[in-house]
Amino acid sequence: MTNAIKEALQVRIEEVERRISAACEKSGRSRDEVNIIAVTKYVALATAEAAYELGLQHLGENRWQDAKEKWEAISGSETDEYGGQAVWHFIGSLQTNKVKDVIGKFTYIHSLDRLSLAEAIDKRASQLGLTVPCFIQVNVSGEQSKHGLEPEELPAFLTKVKELSSLRIIGLMTMAPYETEAEETRPVFRALRDLKNEMNERSILPEPMTELSMGMSGDFEVAIEEGATWIRLGTILVGKEG
Template structure:
């Protein structure tokens, strides 16, 4: 199916007034992104800062305004490039990274919205802070003047059967509730980013209000 048809199918399955759809554009062209935007996508997600730097001016030149989400691992040496462009950074997993974001945002007079990336399934191959450390890191972020913590992000282990991810998402939703209950100052805890092409329907059933879909919109990545 086409990009337009794929987006229409997703909209039939989830209420995009309640669940934010982030179209993951890794290894896809600005032309494909513009097709998705024309079909109603308002938020795009990039895994790499370099791709965001390349595509951002192309989308602007086309006269389109979208939210830019950085969803991939962010190295501290890329922070100064990422902060001017990113509306939301999903992948904060250390105080050191948060401090660097705070410095870069301060120089721009910006308050950078971020999510904590949590490795809820404790996979060695994935980035993210351990669940038991998440609330403490959240407290540390709430002290930073130019960072605003807006919620949590996780990546469930991939499996052919999306039901395999349900316990992971359920546990993560509980952690999200604990974070909200802290009522930390200088935060806006509202986004629970979990669920991708293979498992987003299960994620939404378990409380996700932000899903990150790439292949389900654009098809297989072009390398």
């Protein structure tokens, strides 16, 4: 079973790599500028382990209770048997009362969207002696079903969170609406890139934001063309089970 899982995964990884390289070439970017997060929330432990063994170092989950078994199996010791280091990304909406479970286990937070959450992360990170790289989630599309700050709220939010010394705001994150044609998502990704550039020009933070977390299985090539540095791939990369 494990070999079958690995073989299927390897085929998908190679196809995704081909498409990423093509999108980078089309937009004049280096392949090294784009990082893959393997979103393992819909797959079992065996598939997550196989993905990691095949070199997918960055793993994304959106609920601690679902990630716990995988985190303990893959990152449960200081030295892992695969000779690498798993890097966990929390990509879902984070409840303030779950911060204690997540900080210290997940290196990156992609869904910072309110001051109370920022303060809770900062407090927990300070207790652990950590600085947590965070993406601020922005609801560029304006969909009511999406989490995130409204774009016009971002400058004031940045002004507040820059005072929290255990947070490091490295970039912005968004989710585009589902579209039958991926090209229809381009304005959303372009708007997030423009928003990052605008905030950097205003020098609200002590250091410029360099990262854009955007693009999923159905639209990652367009996201790359518009400047994504982190793409979050689930079904197209690791599949979906159950």
